[in-house]
Amino acid sequence: MAHLPDFISDLAIILITAGIVTIIFKWLKQPVVLGYIVAGFLASLHFKNFIEGIVLKVTGASEEQVSGIFRALPEISDMANVTIWSELGIIFLLFALGLEFSFKKLMDVGGKASIATLINMGSMIVIGYIVGELLIVKLIPDWNAMNSIFLGGMLSMSSTTIIIKAFNDMGLQKKKFAGIVFGMLIVEDLAAIVMMVLLSTFAVSRHVEGGELANSIVKLLFFMLIWFVVGIYMIPTMLKKLKKYLNDETLLIVAIGMCLGMVYFATAVGFSAALGAFIMGSILAETMESKHIEHLIEPLKSLFGAVFFVSVGMMIDPAVISEYASLIILLTIVVLIGRIIFATIGVMASGEGLKVAVQSGFSLAQIGEFSFIIATLGMSLGVITETLYPIIVAVSVITTFTTPYCIQYSGNVSDWIEKHIPLKYNKLIEGYSASGYNTVNKQNDWKELLKSILSLVAVYFTISIAILLVFQKFITPYIVEWMPGSTWGPILAALITLTLMAPFLRAIMMKKNRSEQFKNLWKDNRLNRGALISLIVFRIIICIVLVLMVLIPLFPHLTVLMVIISLAVVTLIIFSQGFKAQSRRIEARFLENLNLKQRVEEKKAAILPTVANDLRSKNIHIEEFEISQNSSSVGKTLRELNFRQKTGVNIVTIIRGSKKINIPDGNEHLYPFDKLVVSGSDDEMQQLSQYLQDKREQASQMEEEAQYHVSLSQYLVEPGSPLIGKTIVSAKIRERTECMVIGIDRNETSIIQFTPAFLFEEGDVIWLAGEKEKLNSFEDNIKDLEPLIP
Numbered sequence: 001m002a003h004l005p006d007f008i009s010d011l012a013i014i015l016i017t018a019g020i021v022t023i024i025f026k027w028l029k030q031p032v033v034l035g036y037i038v039a040g041f042l043a044s045l046h047f048k049n050f051i052e053g054i055v056l057k058v059t060g061a062s063e064e065q066v067s068g069i070f071r072a073l074p075e076i077s078d079m080a081n082v083t084i085w086s087e088l089g090i091i092f093l094l095f096a097l098g099l100e101f102s103f104k105k106l107m108d109v110g111g112k113a114s115i116a117t118l119i120n121m122g123s124m125i126v127i128g129y130i131v132g133e134l135l136i137v138k139l140i141p142d143w144n145a146m147n148s149i150f151l152g153g154m155l156s157m158s159s160t161t162i163i164i165k166a167f168n169d170m171g172l173q174k175k176k177f178a179g180i181v182f183g184m185l186i187v188e189d190l191a192a193i194v195m196m197v198l199l200s201t202f203a204v205s206r207h208v209e210g211g212e213l214a215n216s217i218v219k220l221l222f223f224m225l226i227w228f229v230v231g232i233y234m235i236p237t238m239l240k241k242l243k244k245y246l247n248d249e250t251l252l253i254v255a256i257g258m259c260l261g262m263v264y265f266a267t268a269v270g271f272s273a274a275l276g277a278f279i280m281g282s283i284l285a286e287t288m289e290s291k292h293i294e295h296l297i298e299p300l301k302s303l304f305g306a307v308f309f310v311s312v313g314m315m316i317d318p319a320v321i322s323e324y325a326s327l328i329i330l331l332t333i334v335v336l337i338g339r340i341i342f343a344t345i346g347v348m349a350s351g352e353g354l355k356v357a358v359q360s361g362f363s364l365a366q367i368g369e370f371s372f373i374i375a376t377l378g379m380s381l382g383v384i385t386e387t388l389y390p391i392i393v394a395v396s397v398i399t400t401f402t403t404p405y406c407i408q409y410s411g412n413v414s415d416w417i418e419k420h421i422p423l424k425y426n427k428l429i430e431g432y433s434a435s436g437y438n439t440v441n442k443q444n445d446w447k448e449l450l451k452s453i454l455s456l457v458a459v460y461f462t463i464s465i466a467i468l469l470v471f472q473k474f475i476t477p478y479i480v481e482w483m484p485g486s487t488w489g490p491i492l493a494a495l496i497t498l499t500l501m502a503p504f505l506r507a508i509m510m511k512k513n514r515s516e517q518f519k520n521l522w523k524d525n526r527l528n529r530g531a532l533i534s535l536i537v538f539r540i541i542i543c544i545v546l547v548l549m550v551l552i553p554l555f556p557h558l559t560v561l562m563v564i565i566s567l568a569v570v571t572l573i574i575f576s577q578g579f580k581a582q583s584r585r586i587e588a589r590f591l592e593n594l595n596l597k598q599r600v601e602e603k604k605a606a607i608l609p610t611v612a613n614d615l616r617s618k619n620i621h622i623e624e625f626e627i628s629q630n631s632s633s634v635g636k637t638l639r640e641l642n643f644r645q646k647t648g649v650n651i652v653t654i655i656r657g658s659k660k661i662n663i664p665d666g667n668e669h670l671y672p673f674d675k676l677v678v679s680g681s682d683d684e685m686q687q688l689s690q691y692l693q694d695k696r697e698q699a700s701q702m703e704e705e706a707q708y709h710v711s712l713s714q715y716l717v718e719p720g721s722p723l724i725g726k727t728i729v730s731a732k733i734r735e736r737t738e739c740m741v742i743g744i745d746r747n748e749t750s751i752i753q754f755t756p757a758f759l760f761e762e763g764d765v766i767w768l769a770g771e772k773e774k775l776n777s778f779e780d781n782i783k784d785l786e787p788l789i790p
Contacts, residue, residue: 006077011085013076014310017043022306031165033369034400036306037393040313043076050318082311089308090373091277094193095259096301098281099294101189112350113183119346120184120339120364121156121191127338128152131331139327142385149202150378153195154392155335159368159400160185166363166404171693174623174685177359180347184364192370193278194220196377200272203383223269224279226466227262229459229590231283236593239289251289252296258284274373288597312372315389324391331395336402339365354421355414362410366399367392449517456511457539460504464546467504471497472553490554497550498569503583505543506573509536510580543570622652622677623685625692629672633692639666647687649680712742713775717764722785729756737781739770 018039025035041047076082132148140147163181172178194217201216235258239246246254259280266276284290321328344361348354375392378384476493483489512518513536521528547566555562573579627633633641643649654661654668655675661668670676678688717723723731728741744751744758745765751758760766768775 007081010076010078010081011307013043014039014082014085014307018306018310029169031162031400033159033161033309034397036309037313037316037397040310041316042313043310044314044316045075046314046317046319048075076314079314082307082314085304085307086311086376087273089304089306089311090274090376091259091263092297092301092304093308093369093373094274095277095281096294096297097189098278098283099285099290099297101186101278101282101285112352113180113187115350116180116343116346116360117184117187117191119349120343121188123342123345124156124338125152127334128155131334135330136327139324140385140387142387146203146378146383147385147388150199150374150384151388151392153199153374154371155331155338155367156195157192157367157370157374158185158188158339158364159366159370159396159403160189162366162368162400162403163363166407170404170407171686171689172407174682174689175359176682177356177363180352180356180360181363184343184347184360188370189278192374193275196272196374197275199374199377200381203378203381220271222462222465223266223271225459225462227279228283229463231280232286232593233586233590235283236287236596237589239287243289246289248296251292255284255293255297256300272377274377286594286597288600290597309369309372312376312389312393315386316393317390320387320390321394324387328391328394328398331391332398335367335395335399336365336406340406354418355411358414358417359407359410362406362413363403365406366403367396368400371396445517445520449512449515449521452515452517453512453535453539457508457542460507460511461542461546464501464504464508467500468497468546468549471500471550476554494550494554498547501546501550502573502576502579503586505546505570506576506579507583507587509539509543509570509574540570540574543573622679624655625676625678625688627670627672627674627676627692631670631672631692633670634672636670637666638664638668638670641670643678643688643691647680647691648684649678649688651676652679653677709772710769711772711775713768713770713778715766715768715778717760717762717766719762721760721762722782723760723764723766724762725759726785727757727759728754731760731782731785733782736785737770737778738774739768739778741766742769743767 018036021039021042022032022035025032025038129148129152132143132151133145136148136151137143163185167173167178167181197220198216239254242254259277262280263273263276266279267273284293287293340361342361343364344357347357347360352360371392375384375389379386379389471493476490476497479493479496480489483492518532522532544563544566547569548562551562551566552559638651643651651664652662653676654664654670655677656671656673678685680688733739733741741754742752744754744760744767746761746763768778770778
């Protein structure tokens with residue numbers, strides 16, 4: 001008998017256990033993630049030892065007898081296999097997260113979500129560290145400062161999966177606070193990636209230094225910017241050109257290849273595999289194929305993500321949980337109280353009112369999957385104690401169960417606070433954004449000009465440095481070795497490097513020098529002219545320094561000459577029309593790739609995002625609702641449905657395929673898959689959502705009660721049958737029986753091509769299609785056929 005590799009048998013045990021447990025959790029209407037964790041515990045040696053201990057106590061049998069019973073059960077043979085599967089799970093989870101993330105989406109959620117998230121996360125990191133250093137260090141023998149830092153990171157992360165599940169189950173997706181929570185989760189995702197890089201740095205150095213921290217942040221920002229800029233410049237164009245070759249199979253292979261390629265590159269330059277997967281996902285999120293890739297990658301994410309969460313469950317040790325039950329309760333209280341308070345404060349600091357802030361805070365009162373990823377990182381680096389893992393998992397399980405109740409009662413808590421808050425704090429109830437505190441004034445020309453110049457200088461400077469580093473490390477040494485003993489090697493290397501850098505150097509020096517803001521400031525007064533000239537000179541100096549960074553390492557003994565040459569090179573770049581045109585082409589292609597998806601979405605959108613944001617600031621929301629094919633609203637007019645009277649919303653647009661019906665009148669009918677673009681308040685949106693849901697359920701129930709299936713049957717034309725000598729059309733079979741003739745067997749020959757003039761004969765076998773009830777009554781319905789034949 002062939003031996004099955006442990007790698008496959010371990011996966012079989014994991015997936016069979018996970019499948020059974022998650023079905024049970026679905027039946028219990030509990031989050032699937034919890035099912036995976038429980039499945040991991042059931043498949044682990046910890047569970048086996050736990051059950052053996054119970055059986056020993058209850059039965060009084062010997063250890064040998066009990067061990068013999070459990071030895072026959074299948075078990076994980078090699079945890080290293082599980083570790084490999086779980087690492088793949090983290091990669092695909094982060095890749096899928098990046099596909100849903102998008103840096104442009106981060107800009108859309110704006111400063112409010114960033115402010116709220118930073119306050120919430122920063123406070124919880126500090127609280128976690130303090131709890132670890134003051135309390136836990138006394139309870140766990142091998143506890144140290146690194147454990148406290150990782151604990152703070154774990155306590156600062158909410159569970160996107162659990163929150164979305166709770167909102168969907170409770171029908172709260174359209175609530176205003178739900179939108180704020182989703183925005184905060186987007187910022188949390190990016191902050192978590194940055195945190196993982198910093199925690200890895202701390203773990204390797206075993207201590208925290210300001211210079212080392214700054215170096216890690218700069219290195220991270222440098223590589224993220226390079227990856228993003230180069231990725232947006234190349235990948236959408238590549239996918240566009242290859243589109244005719246990209247079916248589901250090839251697109252999946254290409255996407256996974258790019259994901260794993262970025263993972264390999266990220267680890268090669270000293271970052272985590274998770275960061276590489278996330279970055280590639282966020283780059284692909286800006287392409288037109290993002291939704292398609294997201295759909296294709298979903299099964300892989302589900303499979304390997306399940307294995308990862310199962311591996312988390314395998315770390316649960318009942319002995320540790322029993323020993324540190326008081327610590328688990330303490331951390332649970334810290335999470336529930338801390339996250340509610342600081343998330344609420346963060347949302348209020350961003351300008352929202354008390355009720356929205358409290359509801360947002362209560363929604364974020366849990367820790368989840370990213371906490372497991374951070375814990376896995378700490379375990380793989382060997383810097384946190386193994387005891388911490390099962391404790392964090394236990395806290396996560398408890399807070400997952402409490403999340404729906406926290407969301408459910410958050411409104412009651414906010415109402416109670418509003419009743420007891422002093423009148424002088426009424427502005428807190430309304431929120432600063434609603435009271436006009438956040439009114440945005442028009443930015444002056446200086447601010448706009450400096451902002452645009454600083455951003456483009458940062459981008460092009462980073463690209464120039466990247467080209468310089470690549471050539472110095474990989475290309476220049478080979479060119480110099482290829483032409484040994486002469487100065488032509490360094491000269492050729494310098495020429496190639498500067499030629500590639502030239503378009504970006506010109507952009508640093510010349511971009512925005514003819515913008516409207518620049519012209520306005522130049523015309524305004526003479527003082528502005530001096531400042532503007534100084535700004536140009538400063539940018540030219542930056543480029544001279546970059547050119548010297550290329551030349552001096554190649555010609556270290558000719559510094560003065562290199563300075564003169566660098567001035568000449570910079571002058572040539574400024575006046576070169578070729579480099580100017582190349583710079584514009586590169587920038588145009590990048591912006592086209594970056595904005596293509598947004599432009600397409602804006603064309604499809606009924607209302608521009610800017611208009612929607614302006615309305616949102618006035619507490620008017622724009623949402624889309626789709627009319628399902630089985631909705632009872634189908635075929636009715638807007639006047640008959642009267643959404644305005646029943647729910648308070650206004651129908652702004654009906655999107656029907658590629659057609660848009662703006663400001664529809666009451667005589668407009670609704671059809672299946674119509675999208676209603678409606679405006680209204682938070683509560684009105686919720687009423688419409690519930691109303692349409694009720695309509696769907698009513699229609700589905702009616703459809704189930706009135707559902708009939710088409711079946712097949714045979715009818716033998718026996719001697720004396722009224723069909724003998726009649727044609728199909730003269731027998732009027734459809735009119736009489738509501739059945740259809742689809743074939744005739746005659747003399748062992750099947751006839752499927754026939755005309756209405758086909759004549760029936762004795763012995764024919766007629767194949768009929770129709771509803772079962774009609775087929776059963778076919779013979780009765782043709783008995784009186786003779787009187788109807790002319």
